[in-house]
Structure formats: structure tokens, C-alpha cells
Amino acid sequence: MQAITQDPAQQRLGPLAALPRLVAELGADPAAFLAGTGLAPSDLRPDLFVSLPLFDLLLERAAEVTGRSDIGLQLGIRQSFRALGPIGRLMSHAPTLGDALTDFVTFQIANSRAAAAYLHRMGDDVAFGVGIYDREFRSSLHAYDLSIAVGCKLVRELTNGQVEPTEILLMRREPADPAFYRSLAHGPIRFNQAQCCLILPARSLDHRLTTGDPVARAQLLKELTARLSHVPWGMAGQVRHALRAALMQGNDSLSAIARTIGIHPRTLERHLSQEGTRFEAIKDDVRFTTAKELLALTTLPIGEVGALLSYGSHSSFVHAFRRWAEVTPTQWRRNSLAKHEPK
8 A cells, every 4th residue: 555644743732731630630640641752741732733643642641640541531521612722712703503513624634634523414413523544543542532522522612501412422342331421411322333423413503602703703714714725734634634534424535525625636636646645545544544443442343344434345345454454354353452442
């Protein structure tokens, strides 16, 4: 598979800036979870960008020193939209919840070039979720736990508690003690799912926000749009981001992704060629990353994983995975599943 390089500093620290305080609150030494990282507690600023593996390592270390396997959830529920920086402020000034969530999905690439947020219509509901596509990332429960808890907190904070998820889908097997997960929402928590998302009634997107401010919103939109017009990640980065958000919807064709980005398919292909890659190479890369996550974090059947990634048959998925990993999906799962045993 064609090698695809990425800027290693691709994840805004955001909510992890509060991690030293949380570690101390839970009775552990904040310096202990930073040992060997070259970072001090004062270095953890919201606007610092780090690699996603380092981002996750900080969560893993915090879980170890505190003895809390739910460290991502504990951190997430303590957050505010302010942890998202300018994007969070933009969301707070939106006229409706739907506009706020759309703002997040639109501009989230400015905060993360390793994970993509999405807002998908599902009949009378919408799914507001996130998927990681960093090929160097070792699938971890903590980052997804953090994202789902932050999502719950954002929806409640923006609507003053008037909108709640009706259901939460988690890309992980059920832990031995799921009580804290079940405290996230009044509706059911479904484990062992193909995605990590909140399910909201579609009608809730029309909920008016009391913090809406059209003047402040217009200024922030101008600033963020200008920022995205001068980006370091190129067309390949935009395609990778758009693909991860679209993958589970089956909208992962060249024409569909070009439409999402807002350019003609031939123009997209030309830009990618100038950057030394191809659409199918990027799609392969994102599929492989997603396949590894589904195999490591869930017990979904191999055939179902292949179907979710738009493979026409079990054998075609197995063939593709062997080409990527030099082992079968079953062997990969056997080698990696033990690392993600529920705690």
C-alpha cells in the first residue's frame, strides 16, 4: 500500500489541559503520568497540538496512576464548549443546536487532523459522532470515551439540559462495570457497535440556543473560514478527513467525497496527483485503520466488518486485509483483542 505521511502534531490538546487537575483530584501525582513524555503539567495548554498517539498515551498514563479505567469519561464530563477554542465559541453563538453541531463538523479539522466528526441523518434521528483515521494510532478506548462524554456535555450545555441523547452507541465491548457509562444518558447505551456516536431526535436540531449571537457568530465564521483557506494538510488531508466521516454511510466514492469537499472529481484527482497520492490509496488507508479499530475494540463478525467497509464479499475483505497487514482479520483480532479486555 502506498505510504501516506501526516504531520505528527495533528491533535489539539483541548480537554486534556484539565488532566493534571483531574489526576490530582483522584488522589494521584500529576507528574507521575507525565514521566518520560518530556511534558510538565504547565505544558498542557488547550491550544497545544500533539500527535494522537501522545494524546492517547497521556490518557493511558492517567488511567494507570489513578486506577480509573473510565478516565476518558471522567475527563469528558468536566468539559465545556470553551475547551474547543474558537470552534466552541462559534457553536455557542449558533441560532440552533443543529447549526452548532454542523459548525463543529465543518471546522473540527482545524482541531484534529486525526479524527473526523460527523452528523448523519438516520430516519427520524441523527447520529452525532466521531471516527479516528490516524494510521499510527493504536486503537484505544480512552479517546473514544472522552469524545462521547464531551459530546454529551456539549449537547446539554448548549441547550441548558433541554436536549438529551436518546441512545448512545459505543465502539467497545461492554465493560465489567458499565454503571458510569449508563449515567451518560437516560436512554440505552449500546456496546459493541460499529460507531461511536450520540443518537438525537432530528427535531432537536431545531432547538433554539439562548446564547445565539449573530454578530459574534459572523465574525468567528469569517476567522475560521480564513484559517481553513491556508491549511498545512493539503487535499489529501481533506480527503482522508471526509472519507472517515462518510465511510460507514457508504458515501465513500470519489464523486461523493469531491461533492463533500466542494470540487469537481477530476479536479480532486489532479490535486491528489500533485501531492503524490491517489484517491484509492487514501481510501485504502482509511479503510485499514477503521478495520483495525473494529477488529480490536469489538467482537463484530469479520464478514460484518467487511460489509461495513463496503466490501462486496467476505473473501474480498480478507484478501484486502492480508494485503495491508500480512495476516488475516481473524489473526489480527486474536493478536490485538487481549489488549482491550474490558476493565
